[in-house]
Amino acid sequence: MHTGHLLQPLPAAGPDEALDTLLARGGVRVERIVSFGQASPDGFWYDQAEDEFVVLLAGRATLRFDDGRDVVLTPGVWVDIPAHRRHRVEATAAGEPTVWLAVFWPAAIDAAQPEPSHRAD
Amino acid sequence: MHTGHLLQPLPAAGPDEALDTLLARGGVRVERIVSFGQASPDGFWYDQAEDEFVVLLAGRATLRFDDGRDVVLTPGVWVDIPAHRRHRVEATAAGEPTVWLAVFWPAAIDAAQPEPSHRAD
Numbered sequence: 001m002h003t004g005h006l007l008q009p010l011p012a013a014g015p016d017e018a019l020d021t022l023l024a025r026g027g028v029r030v031e032r033i034v035s036f037g038q039a040s041p042d043g044f045w046y047d048q049a050e051d052e053f054v055v056l057l058a059g060r061a062t063l064r065f066d067d068g069r070d071v072v073l074t075p076g077v078w079v080d081i082p083a084h085r086r087h088r089v090e091a092t093a094a095g096e097p098t099v100w101l102a103v104f105w106p107a108a109i110d111a112a113q114p115e116p117s118h119r120a121d
Numbered sequence: 122m123h124t125g126h127l128l129q130p131l132p133a134a135g136p137d138e139a140l141d142t143l144l145a146r147g148g149v150r151v152e153r154i155v156s157f158g159q160a161s162p163d164g165f166w167y168d169q170a171e172d173e174f175v176v177l178l179a180g181r182a183t184l185r186f187d188d189g190r191d192v193v194l195t196p197g198v199w200v201d202i203p204a205h206r207r208h209r210v211e212a213t214a215a216g217e218p219t220v221w222l223a224v225f226w227p228a229a230i231d232a233a234q235p236e237p238s239h240r241a242d
Contacts, residue, residue, distance in 0.1 A: 001186060001190075001192075001200065001201060001202055001203065001206050001208075002200070002201040003192050003198065003199065003200045003201070004198070004199055005197050005198050005199070006176065006197040006198075006199060007196070007197035008197065022174075022199065022201070023174060023201045025172060025203075025229050026172055026226055026227060026228060026229035027226070027229075028149060028172070028174075028224070028226045030174050030199075030201075030224070051146060051147055051149070053143075053144060053149075053151050053224070055127065055222060057178075057197060065122060069122075071122075071124050075128070076126050076127040076128035076129065076178060077124065077125070077126050077127075078124065078125055078126070078127060078143065078151075078222075079122065079123070079124045080122060080123040080124070080143070080144045080151075081122055082122065082146075085122055087122075101176060101199075101222075103149070103151070103174070103224055105147055105148070105149045105226065106147060107147060108146055108147035108148075
């Protein structure tokens with residue numbers, strides 16, 4: 001049994017997001033990510049092999065999805081991001097830390113997903 | 122992609138804890154649990170087949186483990202509870218909602234764990 005606190009201490013602000021793996025077991029990984037105004041680089045999209053569940057604990061962030069939908073995260077907002085659902089961090093709060101809790105796990109094999117077919121077009 | 126808010130709306134206080142499954146996919150289950158002063162019944166211990174990661178979002182709670190250790194949870198405190206680590210909810214805050222985010226997943230087979238042996242005692 002391990003325990004910790006997501007909000008204290010927080011790492012000092014830096015040029016990069018601060019990432020801590022809180023646990024990794026049985027294929028599941030739990031991370032705390034602290035952002036200080038960072039966003040994804042222009043044109044960059046996450047296309048992850050893993051499923052992800054994320055919830056914001058502090059600060060503010062905007063996730064953009066490849067269908068153009070934006071989700072604004074404030075503390076308490078969670079987002080379920082299936083594997084290969086392309087998204088990017090459009091913005092995180094400037095001047096205060098943004099604290100994310102993220103859970104990653106192997107994507108389920110989706111039996112309803114047809115095999116890619118080779119089409120003649 | 123699904124999204125929601127852990128803190129609003131909150132269910133009305135009731136005699137039982139309020140449990141919402143936010144997602145269940147690939148063997149992983151994410152639940153929001155809202156307590157209103159409930160605790161585990163006297164003498165009751167959770168002995169779960171699944172691994173659990175829990176973090177408190179609001180309120181206050183005390184988890185007791187079978188080695189006598191108490192963990193007091195306030196917002197931001199997380200606890201990693203491996204399968205079969207016996208524990209109970211000793212207390213949750215009276216007069217305000219206590220909001221837990223809990224993640225459950227199948228326990229990893231621990232290769233270091235010996236098979237139970239049949240002893241002569």
